Amino acid sequence: MRNKKKTTIKDIASVLNISPAAVSKALNDDSRISAKTKEAVKKVAKDLNYQPNHLASALRKGKSNLVGVIVPRTNSNFFSSVIQNIEEVLNKEGYNIIITQSNESYKKECSNIDTLLFTQVDGIIASMANETVKLDYFEKVKSKGIPLILFDRGENDLNVDYIGINDYDSSHMIVEHLVQQGCKRIAHIGGYRHTRIFNNRIRGYIDAIKKHHLPLDEALLIESSLTIEDGREKMTQLLALENRPDAVYVAGDYAALGSLQVLNENNINIPNDIALVGFGNEPFTSMVTPTISSIDQHSTEIGKQAALTFLERVNNPEIKQTLNKKILDAELIVRDSSNVKK
Amino acid sequence: MRNKKKTTIKDIASVLNISPAAVSKALNDDSRISAKTKEAVKKVAKDLNYQPNHLASALRKGKSNLVGVIVPRTNSNFFSSVIQNIEEVLNKEGYNIIITQSNESYKKECSNIDTLLFTQVDGIIASMANETVKLDYFEKVKSKGIPLILFDRGENDLNVDYIGINDYDSSHMIVEHLVQQGCKRIAHIGGYRHTRIFNNRIRGYIDAIKKHHLPLDEALLIESSLTIEDGREKMTQLLALENRPDAVYVAGDYAALGSLQVLNENNINIPNDIALVGFGNEPFTSMVTPTISSIDQHSTEIGKQAALTFLERVNNPEIKQTLNKKILDAELIVRDSSNVKK
DNA sequence: TATTTTTGCTTAAACGTTTAAGCAAAAATA
DNA sequence: TATTTTTGCTTAAACGTTTAAGCAAAAATA
Numbered sequence: 001m002r003n004k005k006k007t008t009i010k011d012i013a014s015v016l017n018i019s020p021a022a023v024s025k026a027l028n029d030d031s032r033i034s035a036k037t038k039e040a041v042k043k044v045a046k047d048l049n050y051q052p053n054h055l056a057s058a059l060r061k062g063k064s065n066l067v068g069v070i071v072p073r074t075n076s077n078f079f080s081s082v083i084q085n086i087e088e089v090l091n092k093e094g095y096n097i098i099i100t101q102s103n104e105s106y107k108k109e110c111s112n113i114d115t116l117l118f119t120q121v122d123g124i125i126a127s128m129a130n131e132t133v134k135l136d137y138f139e140k141v142k143s144k145g146i147p148l149i150l151f152d153r154g155e156n157d158l159n160v161d162y163i164g165i166n167d168y169d170s171s172h173m174i175v176e177h178l179v180q181q182g183c184k185r186i187a188h189i190g191g192y193r194h195t196r197i198f199n200n201r202i203r204g205y206i207d208a209i210k211k212h213h214l215p216l217d218e219a220l221l222i223e224s225s226l227t228i229e230d231g232r233e234k235m236t237q238l239l240a241l242e243n244r245p246d247a248v249y250v251a252g253d254y255a256a257l258g259s260l261q262v263l264n265e266n267n268i269n270i271p272n273d274i275a276l277v278g279f280g281n282e283p284f285t286s287m288v289t290p291t292i293s294s295i296d297q298h299s300t301e302i303g304k305q306a307a308l309t310f311l312e313r314v315n316n317p318e319i320k321q322t323l324n325k326k327i328l329d330a331e332l333i334v335r336d337s338s339n340v341k342k
Numbered sequence: 343m344r345n346k347k348k349t350t351i352k353d354i355a356s357v358l359n360i361s362p363a364a365v366s367k368a369l370n371d372d373s374r375i376s377a378k379t380k381e382a383v384k385k386v387a388k389d390l391n392y393q394p395n396h397l398a399s400a401l402r403k404g405k406s407n408l409v410g411v412i413v414p415r416t417n418s419n420f421f422s423s424v425i426q427n428i429e430e431v432l433n434k435e436g437y438n439i440i441i442t443q444s445n446e447s448y449k450k451e452c453s454n455i456d457t458l459l460f461t462q463v464d465g466i467i468a469s470m471a472n473e474t475v476k477l478d479y480f481e482k483v484k485s486k487g488i489p490l491i492l493f494d495r496g497e498n499d500l501n502v503d504y505i506g507i508n509d510y511d512s513s514h515m516i517v518e519h520l521v522q523q524g525c526k527r528i529a530h531i532g533g534y535r536h537t538r539i540f541n542n543r544i545r546g547y548i549d550a551i552k553k554h555h556l557p558l559d560e561a562l563l564i565e566s567s568l569t570i571e572d573g574r575e576k577m578t579q580l581l582a583l584e585n586r587p588d589a590v591y592v593a594g595d596y597a598a599l600g601s602l603q604v605l606n607e608n609n610i611n612i613p614n615d616i617a618l619v620g621f622g623n624e625p626f627t628s629m630v631t632p633t634i635s636s637i638d639q640h641s642t643e644i645g646k647q648a649a650l651t652f653l654e655r656v657n658n659p660e661i662k663q664t665l666n667k668k669i670l671d672a673e674l675i676v677r678d679s680s681n682v683k684k
Numbered sequence: 685t686a687t688t689t690t691t692g693c694t695t696a697a698a699c700g701t702t703t704a705a706g707c708a709a710a711a712a713t714a
Numbered sequence: 715t716a717t718t719t720t721t722g723c724t725t726a727a728a729c730g731t732t733t734a735a736g737c738a739a740a741a742a743t744a
Contacts, residue, residue: 008730019694024732032692054460055406056730059397059699066461073422074441080417084443096457099416099441101426115438118396119408257629264631287599289606289631350700361724366702374722398700401729 007048015044027052058120067097067310068116070126072104072153077282078299079127082151085303086125093311095122102129110137123147123310128155130225133194142321147313151306152297153197159323161313163305165297165330167197171204172211173332174249174277174295179212181340183247183275187220189234189259190251201251201279220245224255231258239266247275247338253282256292260337264289276337290336298328349390357386369394400462409439409652410458412468414446414495419624420641421469424493427645428467435653437464444471452479465489465656467648470497472567475536484663489655493648494639495539501665503655505647507639507672509539513546514553515674516591516619516637521554523682525589525617529562531576531601532593543593543621562587566597573600581608589617589680595624598634602679606631618679632678640670 009027013020018037026033026041044050058064067090071079087097098116102109109129114137116124123146126138130153138158141148147161154162171188178186188205191198202221209216219241224230231250235258238245250256256278263270270276270290278285278294285292305326313321351369355362360379368375368383386392400406409432413421429439440461444451451471456479458466465488468480472495480500483490489503496504513530520528530547533540544563551558561583566572573592577600580587592598598620605612612618612632620627623638647668655663 006730009732010730020730021695021732022693024730025693028732032690034692037692051459053401053462053730055397055401055462056699057732059395059401059701060730060732062699064397074416074425075419075422077417080415080443083416084445091453096461101422103426111433117393119438120395120397261629284626284629287603287626287630348700351702352700362700363702363725364723366700367723370702374720376722379722395700398729399702401731402700402702404729 006053007045007050008053009050011048012041012044012050015048016040064120064122065095066119066121067095068112068119068121068124068126069097069099070109070112070116070124071099071101072127072129073101074099076280078152078280078297081299082127082303082306085300086307089304089307090310104130106131106134113137113141117141117144121146123149123314125149125151125306125310127151128153128195130192130195145317147310147321149306149309149313151302153195155196156323160321161309161324161326163302163309163326163328164197165295165302165328167200167330168204168207170279170295170330170332171201171249172208173330175205175208175212175214177293177332177334178247178249178275178277178338179214181247181271181275181338185215185217185220185243185245186247186249187222187238187245188249188251189222189224189226189231189238189255191226192223198251205249217243224251226250226252226255228254228258228261231255232262233258235259235262239268245274247271247277249277249279251279253278253280253285253292253294256294257284257288260288260290260292271336271338271340275340277332278337281333285333286335293335293338294333296331296333298330301328348395349387349392350395351392353390354383354386354392357390358382406462406464407437408461408463409437410454410461410463410466410468411439411441412451412454412458412466413441413443414469414471415443416441418622420494420622420639423641424469424645424648427642428649431646431649432652446472448473448476455479455483459483459486463488465491465652467491467493467652469493470495470537472534472537487659489652489663491648491651491655493644495537497538498665502663503651503666503668505644505651505668506539506670507637507644508669509542509672510546510549512621512637512672512674513543513591514550515672517547517550517554517556519635519674519676520589520591520617520619520680521556523589523613523617523680527557527559527562527585527587528589528591529564529580529587530591530593531564531566531568531573531580531597533568534565540593547591559585566593568592568594568597570596570600570603573597574604575600577601577604581610587616589613589619591619593621595620595622595627595634595636598636599626599630602630602632602634613678613680613682617682619674620679623675627675628677635677635680636675638673638675640672643670 009020009023013023023041026038074080090097100112102112106129109132124141135158149161151163190202193199222234224234250259268274278292281294281296285294351362351365355365365383368380411425416422425441432439442454444454448471451474466483477500491503493505532544535541564576566576592601610616620634620636623636627634627636
């Protein structure tokens with residue numbers, strides 16, 4: 001029963017003795033086709049198991065109804081949640097998404113962009129790889145004239161839509177919370193300064209420290225790749241100081257986890273000896289011992305906003321893309337690692 | 343400088359005063375085109391920033407060079423690693439992949455299949471949703487005549503290629519390990535029996551228990567959805583027994599984590615009072631306290647094999663698809679949760 | 685009833701490639 | 715030198731849709 005030859009509009013047309021054009025219009029509910037014909041066409045289409053050829057219609061219409069999504073990795077609660085929400089919004093509007101991952105590599109990101117452009121996507125929603133400094137490939141997307149929406153990891157210089165949280169304020173929230181817990185020497189294991197969001201967190205940290213008249217010690221501000229391993233290393237480095245911090249704010253949950261492991265291994269009481277706060281609210285922060293306080297980035301909202309922003313762009317192509325930031329407030333989830341008991 | 347009008351083969355042809363056909367052949371390195379012409383064409387293509395229109399070539403060639411991947415969720419180390427390896431192998435052969443997630447829902451899985459078929463993928467590599475019992479949509483893929491490759495969660499009845507680990511033997515490995523640790527009452531929180539892999543784990547558990555002449559108590563064998571929450575619930579249920587188990591083998595790491603939380607909350611010593619083994623080797627198993635022993639499913643190898651199997655199918659379309667299982671041996675990673683100290 | 689508008693289609697071309705078939709010129713062979 | 719083969723292209727059609735333009739018949743309007 002295997003029907004290798006695919007049913008086309010022409011097959012339906014010849015069954016009903018009408019033109020292929022009429023079939024196409026009937027299937028698309030054109031107002032100039034009679035209800036009777038529409039019904040007949042749809043019945044035959046079903047009987048013949050007709051599946052429209054997306055390639056042909058996309059080619060003819062110059063629109064693929066596909067949206068490309070690029071994330072550093074899918075294996076993260078934040079990104080997979082953003083993706084899920086992008087998908088939900090876009091599916092309703094007849095778009096499908098193609099997910100690709102850069103694995104934090106600039107080279108992979110470039111090849112992802114090429115792949116997506118090659119597939120003729122109608123737009124790209126992306127969060128940039130850690131490695132990415134050169135913006136040439138993203139400029140290429142822009143020059144194609146299709147919408148480019150960035151989230152979380154973006155870049156002002158691209159002058160496109162951006163959805164993210166307020167990293168600067170988040171740092172303030174964290175420092176304030178730690179001060180309230182009685183901490184007086186707060187360290188920051190931050191991300192790479194060249195990435196805007198991490199730079200904002202660092203700036204927020206510095207300003208908040210100044211605001212509260214705490215010591216702003218160079219040794220307490222460390223740049224990191226924010227992997228588990230690097231979190232371990234940087235925490236070890238902090239413990240080696242003669243004047244140890246009494247709180248550490250880590251700009252990523254994975255690095256915070258590495259830090260926590262080192263603290264536990266050294267029998268340091270968390271949060272009484274050293275309090276710990278992470279960033280990202282990954283599920284494991286509430287699984288480990290002690291549970292880690294962290295910043296929730298509202299992935300649901302970011303995903304929805306990214307999708308809606310794309311829709312607005314694609315439906316109003318006459319409006320020129322400009323820098324357009326939507327900044328959401330983040331939320332600090334206080335857990336055991338920074339909840340000093342009285 | 344925004345060049346809205348895309349460069350086509352015709353543009354290149356008119357610059358060089360040759361036919362579009364010659365340009366197409368030059369770009370595809372056809373042997374009947376002179377080196378001189380090829381060079382000229384490639385230079386002009388680059389100058390005009392020519393990007394081939396994938397839709398047109400796919401339509402004409404009847405081949406999209408896209409492969410669809412369906413996973414229950416991307417937010418899992420196992421699946422994201424499988425995907426990464428599928429991608430690596432297929433990219434080298436000129437294929438790109440489209441990732442979709444079913445969120446363990448049958449309905450979503452069906453719509454994913456429709457999307458992928460609509461996009462004219464050349465094949466589908468999938469791991470089935472927990473919910474899926476009816477195979478009609480997968481039959482639809484088969485009836486299209488494109489390769490269908492299943493991994494991890496598959497179904498014999500579909501008679502297609504399958505790559506997975508030996509679940510039956512894995513259960514034996516786990517029970518044997520627990521027996522060696524001195525455990526005498528081993529419980530199993532298993533997945534849904536209707537899913538083949540979970541059924542195999544259950545069968546393996548039962549046979550291994552019999553083999554070692556241990557008590558096969560109905561109360562010790564529980565079916566579960568294997569979420570964190572359900573793991574908590576089922577472990578609570580086990581603790582309520584008058585004759586508690588001294589070891590619990592959980593068929594999924596998330597549920598194992600829920601179980602671990604309940605044990606910790608009840609101040610039960612792991613592994614001395616109750617030993618615990620999970621399944622899947624998710625990264626968090628080595629992050630929690632105590633670390634959880636688990637089965638590694640060789641995601642790298644599964645991804646590669648799935649991709650290679652697809653390539654073999656697509657390059658040999660004349661060979662009829664039949665049930666063709668590639669079963670890899672899994673590996674038990676022993677950690678603190680089942681390492682009884684002497 | 686004569687004219688205008690609407691309905692329900694058809695015809696033909698197009699989207700941007702690829703490819704089978706063919707042909708003249710050049711090169712190789714006899 | 716005559717014949718055959720190879721080279722390097724062109725021509726034309728096709729993949730499966732969509733859509734602008736058009737036209738006859740039916741319906742609405744004057």
